Amino acid sequence: MNTVECPECGVDVVFPDGTILGEVLTCDNCGAMLDVVSLDPPEVMLFEEEEK
Template identity: 45%
Template sequence: MSTVACPDCAASVPVPGEALVSEILVCRECDSELEVVGVDPPLLARAPEVEEDWGE
């Protein structure tokens, strides 16, 4: 388990060892949705906003 600074509030966000690129994590401090954009080393970015054509 690594920690990465939240791109929004700078709080430490735990990134599980089994995290995959394109998975979404949520910052416990600010509730921001964060996308895993790298795993070695772990990198987080703000997740894209939900679009109108997203879904099932």
């Protein structure tokens, strides 16, 4: 199991085994929604909902 740094608050967020590209993780510290953009190396970006 890896961790990634939350781009919002800087705290390490668990990147569980079996995570898939495009999955949305949540930072337990600040509640930010994080979009998985890379698996190797693990990388996330702040999730932004698409506007209609």
